[in-house]
Amino acid sequence: DFLNALHEIIPAFGASTDDLERCRLNGMVDCGPSGSGKTAMSATVGIDSDFPYVKIISAETMIGLSESTKCAQIVKVFEDAYKSPLSIIILDDIERLLEYVAIGPRFSNLISQTLLVLLKRLPPKGKNVLVIGTTSEVSFLDSVGICDAFSVRFHVPTLKAEDARKVLHQLNVFSEDDTDVAAEALNEMPIKKLYMVVEMAAQGEQGGTAEAIYSGKEKIKLSHFYDCLQDIVRY
Amino acid sequence: DFLNALHEIIPAFGASTDDLERCRLNGMVDCGPSGSGKTAMSATVGIDSDFPYVKIISAETMIGLSESTKCAQIVKVFEDAYKSPLSIIILDDIERLLEYVAIGPRFSNLISQTLLVLLKRLPPKGKNVLVIGTTSEVSFLDSVGICDAFSVRFHVPTLKAEDARKVLHQLNVFSEDDTDVAAEALNEMPIKKLYMVVEMAAQGEQGGTAEAIYSGKEKIKLSHFYDCLQDIVRY
Amino acid sequence: DFLNALHEIIPAFGASTDDLERCRLNGMVDCGPSGSGKTAMSATVGIDSDFPYVKIISAETMIGLSESTKCAQIVKVFEDAYKSPLSIIILDDIERLLEYVAIGPRFSNLISQTLLVLLKRLPPKGKNVLVIGTTSEVSFLDSVGICDAFSVRFHVPTLKAEDARKVLHQLNVFSEDDTDVAAEALNEMPIKKLYMVVEMAAQGEQGGTAEAIYSGKEKIKLSHFYDCLQDIVRY
Amino acid sequence: DFLNALHEIIPAFGASTDDLERCRLNGMVDCGPSGSGKTAMSATVGIDSDFPYVKIISAETMIGLSESTKCAQIVKVFEDAYKSPLSIIILDDIERLLEYVAIGPRFSNLISQTLLVLLKRLPPKGKNVLVIGTTSEVSFLDSVGICDAFSVRFHVPTLKAEDARKVLHQLNVFSEDDTDVAAEALNEMPIKKLYMVVEMAAQGEQGGTAEAIYSGKEKIKLSHFYDCLQDIVRY
Amino acid sequence: DFLNALHEIIPAFGASTDDLERCRLNGMVDCGPSGSGKTAMSATVGIDSDFPYVKIISAETMIGLSESTKCAQIVKVFEDAYKSPLSIIILDDIERLLEYVAIGPRFSNLISQTLLVLLKRLPPKGKNVLVIGTTSEVSFLDSVGICDAFSVRFHVPTLKAEDARKVLHQLNVFSEDDTDVAAEALNEMPIKKLYMVVEMAAQGEQGGTAEAIYSGKEKIKLSHFYDCLQDIVRY
Amino acid sequence: DFLNALHEIIPAFGASTDDLERCRLNGMVDCGPSGSGKTAMSATVGIDSDFPYVKIISAETMIGLSESTKCAQIVKVFEDAYKSPLSIIILDDIERLLEYVAIGPRFSNLISQTLLVLLKRLPPKGKNVLVIGTTSEVSFLDSVGICDAFSVRFHVPTLKAEDARKVLHQLNVFSEDDTDVAAEALNEMPIKKLYMVVEMAAQGEQGGTAEAIYSGKEKIKLSHFYDCLQDIVRY
Numbered sequence A, B, C, D, E, F: 001d002f003l004n005a006l007h008e009i010i011p012a013f014g015a016s017t018d019d020l021e022r023c024r025l026n027g028m029v030d031c032g033p034s035g036s037g038k039t040a041m042s043a044t045v046g047i048d049s050d051f052p053y054v055k056i057i058s059a060e061t062m063i064g065l066s067e068s069t070k071c072a073q074i075v076k077v078f079e080d081a082y083k084s085p086l087s088i089i090i091l092d093d094i095e096r097l098l099e100y101v102a103i104g105p106r107f108s109n110l111i112s113q114t115l116l117v118l119l120k121r122l123p124p125k126g127k128n129v130l131v132i133g134t135t136s137e138v139s140f141l142d143s144v145g146i147c148d149a150f151s152v153r154f155h156v157p158t159l160k161a162e163d164a165r166k167v168l169h170q171l172n173v174f175s176e177d178d179t180d181v182a183a184e185a186l187n188e189m190p191i192k193k194l195y196m197v198v199e200m201a202a203q204g205e206q207g208g209t210a211e212a213i214y215s216g217k218e219k220i221k222l223s224h225f226y227d228c229l230q231d232i233v234r235y
């Protein structure tokens, strides 16, 4: 449903600039709990778009850099984007880019100001930039004023029991009857944690059964599945 | 109405200095929500004025610079203005120039002090400077003491349904009957967001209809227009 | 009334040191709202005094300097004053010298400490320094302890309707009858704002009437005067 | 019981990556009072695992280093781990790595951000990293957001009287009858403090009896044991 | 009364070290309102003592120096004192040495720590140091822990009407009858302000009468004396 | 009583390491009011122990050094201690080492972290370090987490009247009858202040009687003793 929405926006975005050359950057924030698939979704949009310029800005590639070096790298990505008629910039985990911690709170104002200006700045004539931001800390971004710079907002939902059932069905690691029961226990679970608990359960109580399970020869025992579920920390 | 007010001030300002050589800088703050047209209005005043020196000071051209470099650039603009008998300086998005974030709040005191002094300093004899400032954070500027340095204040309004109707009429993208209904839905919308939602709607549900709509061959479907409106985040 | 007071102090001050060589610096704080004439009054005292050394210390001439450079310049002024038997130092807008903003509050402790020591330090034998400080932020200066270093305090009043009438009379820009009405409307207005609103009104509704008004050929229309008054921000 | 749990996870972890090459780092936080055996337990897991790469990151080896040098060393350990198909990284005393003190609180945000990114970053394809973290300050780590990066959490318990009895039995330093009484007095004591009090008691009231006690020739006197217990500060 | 107390301590202090060589530094804090005579009293003690080493440490001679340079100068004074068998060190206006302002409060911790250590450190054998500190901010010094380092404390009183009468008598600037009335009006006035108001009054209403008054030819008019008193800011 | 306790611990400590080579550093905090004898007691333990390596770490020898230099010196002392099989390190006035002031509070986190790690780090095999810390700010050290690093805690008491009597008896400066009365007045007095007041009193009202008193020829007059007591500031 929300993936459809995203795919709808891309052609619209592309078209508008061709026609009117009046459109400016049109970002969006995907908000959701940790591991709900925000990064995956943004990346998918980028890859599916066939835009000539797609770039992800992530804290992972900037570990240990100084604030000003990070700023320079971010500015560089935007400048490069302006050279292409159509480009997508993904700001992944914006709170991490801003070096945010809740205590204080502390964060880099240098990077905040840079993003605030870049997100409002119009690209040169005939150039169009779509900025997609992901975050788990919407209320922090809001108080920094970064949310205002995005016009569209999506909330990535956790999986319902119904969704979990579909995933488990496809993985085919439970017996027919157990699938529904297990799915029920996975209600409201982020997708990443769902994968993790299935993987732990697939090893079996003594370990070593994963191959058998994934090849379909054996099934996960429900009681062991519950034990694994217990160990996993819900957020 | 407020555009008239501005155009009235300019000749008055020009004249007073010619006559008395006693007038000092006379600024004003345009306050309004994001995207309401503050920058556009200030720029219009500057262009329409035919003053020999018109300069905009904006955070966009100072990304990543140090506080002291920004200060030096701001001072330079004022010094240059003093060489012309009549000049206009536009301080666009003052909160961004001050590197403001609500958390803390944090901001550059170096730049604040520089602006406070520059805004109060009399230009040399026979020189006149009109400073126009724009901001969406009036209460912050007030607590920094910058509002006191401006004598006149305008509040840029959001569009009423009546204003929206006129804009839609001119764009001619809705059928006669739909225009009024759509305008009603755009009540209290900042102008920038109005343009954005029309553009999104013009693409149509499957995309690609923008050309037909803007050329007048087709009209925007009201139901799709409502969908687009839903996605746009009101402030 | 307060100007008299000031002129009374100067000879007293001068004499005392000649006689007793026991007198030390005797400062005063002029407090009043922005634009009430504090700087003008201090400057007048300095010029009228005929003291061999009169110096104004103002943030305007120190824009963008580092705290320690500002300190050095301030110390230099005091050291130079010690070379003259009678000197006046004007600390204009002390809160601006201290780089004060209400948020926090923030200010330069380096400059505060320098002023605190300089204001208490006795000049060398046979030398006398009168320090006059101006400020609109008395309560801040008080909490920094700077007010204690001044023994005499004046409060520059805003103009009463009566005072405004006298000023308007002298300017001769209203008809006889209108002068009283306009003066009433200017009650409690700082002098700087009074000048500003008269100047704006003198341009007339369409602009260009200033020359005629100031030369006495025309008078300001009361209705237009009220419009201008509306636009001016009272503090 | 919890040691079993840990040994269960290791093969599961190893297997999953061999099979699916989809597993990412799977950390855990051992929380417990000071001296309860957190470091010992983590080290045991590392040694028992037979993983080709096992590394402990501890503040002990980084005393006096700057924040950025510490970051660089931590990043290096992770980068090296990515070269091995299976590796374990132990982050011992995470609050100490973050230079945490409760007052403020103060801590290194540079190191926090580095850990937050490293703990979420997926290792390269075919590589698996198990990160084990120990801490006595769970609530601090939680507010920094580091707890969220760990999926499994163990709480190392203090010893019950029952556990203490077993340890005392093995040490064989009390007479048969006294063992139970002494064990009762050691209820809820962290293991490190248990060892310390036994050692102090073994010296005897005049000192010098330790050799006789440990060789089994003499037994600890209960009254002296109680005296030693008194001096030890419970947390 | 308190001057007696001080003169009593000096021989006692001197003697004790001669006899026992066990005495360490024995400081005292003179606390009182601004201008009450704290510095004068401390200086008098130093001069009257005939100690071979008497040094005053004052912010006046360290304006604009960095914290560490100030520390070095303070340490130097103590080190030099240790070379003399008997020395007095006067720490004048300790809050100013610590660069204290009430807002925050802010102060130099580097200098605080230096003083805390120096005040507790025992001088070498056979050397004796008497440290006298003056301050108007006892409660601040207390919260920094500096008061604890002083064993004896004097509170310099403001003048009572009785004391003021004696001073006025000696100055002989009022008529017999007026002296008592004027003294009554000076009740609770710090001595420095008393001198200042007499000096102002001696100039007369038109100025220039000071010589006549101080030579005894004329007397101060009581009504003018009251006017001067009005202008002086009581603390 | 507490001196006994300390002397008991030393052999125990020494023995345990000889026997078991399993013992790690075993510190203790002496807490008590200023001047109660904490430093003296710690030094006594160090001297009496006959350990080959005894070192005191004190702020007195590190005045004016930077935080990192202080850290380096502290680390050096611990490293050197590891070269000796048995060593004692005295951390005198830990709050001073940490540059603590109550306002804020402020302190050096660099030094705090260094101590926290050093106090927990196990010495190399066969080496034993006993760390003794003294402080008057137990609750501060507790909130920094340093108290947890010490297992044994002593509270140095102030003197009771009974203890004061014994000291006065030995000093033999009062007449038989006065000793009891004076001792009563010294109840709850720290030992350092007791010595100070006796010394002041021994000078006599006019000074100069100290020699006579200490040689036993004269006795201290009780009334003068009470006067001196009055001047001393109790904490």
Ligand SMILES: Nc1ncnc2c1ncn2[C@@H]1O[C@H](COP(=O)(O)OP(=O)(O)OP(=O)(O)O)[C@@H](O)[C@H]1O
Pocket: A032, A033, A034, A035, A036, A037, A038, A039, A040, A041, A093, A136, A191, A192, D120
């Ligand atoms: N729609 C999906 N279908 C299948 N797998 C998915 C889907 N979305 C996410 N995943 C899986 O879940 C994992 C976690 O997703 P992702 O990293 O995008 O979450 P996230 O919300 O960005 O988490 P974080 O808050 O930690 O950044 C991915 O590695 C991917 O394997």
Ligand SMILES: Nc1ncnc2c1ncn2[C@@H]1O[C@H](COP(=O)(O)OP(=O)(O)OP(=O)(O)O)[C@@H](O)[C@H]1O
Pocket: A120, B032, B033, B034, B035, B036, B037, B038, B039, B040, B041, B093, B136, B191, B192
């Ligand atoms: N009077 C107007 N008529 C037509 N279009 C306008 C008008 N005012 C503004 N716009 C359009 O709206 C857009 C947004 O205006 P502008 O950038 O001036 O708003 P702003 O208030 O400065 O916003 P921000 O708070 O984001 O700085 C402009 O790009 C312009 O195209």
Ligand SMILES: Nc1ncnc2c1ncn2[C@@H]1O[C@H](COP(=O)(O)OP(=O)(O)OP(=O)(O)O)[C@@H](O)[C@H]1O
Pocket: B120, C032, C033, C034, C035, C036, C037, C038, C039, C040, C041, C093, C136, C191, C192
């Ligand atoms: N007594 C006066 N008579 C005539 N004009 C005056 C008088 N006092 C002040 N003015 C005019 O008012 C203007 C403002 O005065 P001034 O700058 O001294 O005010 P201020 O109190 O220092 O303001 P600010 O708080 O902004 O520093 C001056 O430029 C001067 O032209």
Ligand SMILES: Nc1ncnc2c1ncn2[C@@H]1O[C@H](COP(=O)(O)OP(=O)(O)OP(=O)(O)O)[C@@H](O)[C@H]1O
Pocket: D032, D033, D034, D035, D036, D037, D038, D039, D040, D041, D093, D136, D191, D192, F120
């Ligand atoms: N299971 C165990 N069996 C025997 N001895 C143990 C065990 N666990 C811990 N110990 C002993 O207790 C001591 C303290 O354990 P350890 O250092 O691991 O505790 P910790 O929880 O990491 O303490 P800290 O909070 O101080 O870091 C170890 O030196 C070890 O000798």
Ligand SMILES: Nc1ncnc2c1ncn2[C@@H]1O[C@H](COP(=O)(O)OP(=O)(O)OP(=O)(O)O)[C@@H](O)[C@H]1O
Pocket: C120, E032, E033, E034, E035, E036, E037, E038, E039, E040, E041, E093, E136, E191, E192
């Ligand atoms: N006992 C005294 N007799 C006569 N004059 C005195 C006496 N004490 C002080 N004065 C005068 O009062 C003046 C102020 O005294 P002093 O500077 O010592 O006060 P202070 O308490 O140190 O003030 P501050 O708080 O400003 O440092 C001195 O310059 C001296 O002339």
Ligand SMILES: Nc1ncnc2c1ncn2[C@@H]1O[C@H](COP(=O)(O)OP(=O)(O)OP(=O)(O)O)[C@@H](O)[C@H]1O
Pocket: E120, F032, F033, F034, F035, F036, F037, F038, F039, F040, F041, F093, F136, F191, F192
């Ligand atoms: N047991 C004792 N017998 C005799 N004299 C003592 C004793 N203990 C301390 N003193 C004396 O008291 C003085 C103060 O003791 P010490 O400096 O050890 O106190 P402290 O508690 O460390 O004080 P501070 O809190 O100021 O560091 C010492 O110089 C010593 O002369």
Ligand SMILES: [Mg+2]
Pocket: A038, A039, A040, A092, A093, A134
């Ligand atoms: Mg993500």
Ligand SMILES: [Mg+2]
Pocket: B038, B039, B040, B092, B093, B134
């Ligand atoms: Mg704008």
Ligand SMILES: [Mg+2]
Pocket: C038, C039, C040, C092, C093, C134
């Ligand atoms: Mg002024």
Ligand SMILES: [Mg+2]
Pocket: D038, D039, D040, D092, D093, D134
């Ligand atoms: Mg540990």
Ligand SMILES: [Mg+2]
Pocket: E038, E039, E040, E092, E093, E134
């Ligand atoms: Mg003084």
Ligand SMILES: [Mg+2]
Pocket: F038, F039, F040, F092, F093, F134
């Ligand atoms: Mg001590």
